Amino acid sequence: VLLGDRMPRPDRGVEEKQRWFRAMMILFKLWRRLSDLKSFDESWESAFERTTFCDGALEIMANMNVENECKDAKDRYEVLRKAGKAKPLLPGGGGAATTDIESLTNAFLRDSGL
Structure with a gap:
C-alpha cells in the first residue's frame, strides 16, 4: 500500500530509493499477493x-521523476531570487509584460540557431 502525500523519489538516498x-x-x-511482486528474501530493487x-x-x-526535478529547480531558483542572486528568467531584466514578450521573441523565436 502506498501511504503519504507524495511519491518516493529514486534520487533521495537508499531508503527512499x-x-x-x-x-x-x-x-x-x-499482482494479487505480495509474492507476485517479489520473493520473501528479495529486495525491492x-x-x-x-x-x-x-x-x-x-x-x-x-515523467514522475521529471516533475520532482522541476519542483527542485523551482525551489532552488526561489532561494536564489530571495537572496538577490537569481538571473532573470527572461532576457531583458523584467519590466512591462510587453517588454518581456518582445525580449522572448527576440531571444528565442528569431534565433536562427534554434
Missing part, C-alpha cells in the same frame, strides 16, 4: 530490476 522501487512495482506490475515493464509504464516512471 527502495520505497520508490516498491511503489513502481505496486503501480505497474500486475532486485525485484524491480528483474521485471520487464512496458514502454508506457517506463515513460510514466520517467
Whole structure:
C-alpha cells in the first residue's frame, strides 16, 4: 500500500530509493499477493530490476521523476531570487509584460540557431 502525500523519489538516498522501487512495482506490475511482486528474501530493487515493464509504464516512471526535478529547480531558483542572486528568467531584466514578450521573441523565436 502506498501511504503519504507524495511519491518516493529514486534520487533521495537508499531508503527512499527502495520505497520508490516498491511503489513502481505496486503501480505497474500486475499482482494479487505480495509474492507476485517479489520473493520473501528479495529486495525491492532486485525485484524491480528483474521485471520487464512496458514502454508506457517506463515513460510514466520517467515523467514522475521529471516533475520532482522541476519542483527542485523551482525551489532552488526561489532561494536564489530571495537572496538577490537569481538571473532573470527572461532576457531583458523584467519590466512591462510587453517588454518581456518582445525580449522572448527576440531571444528565442528569431534565433536562427534554434
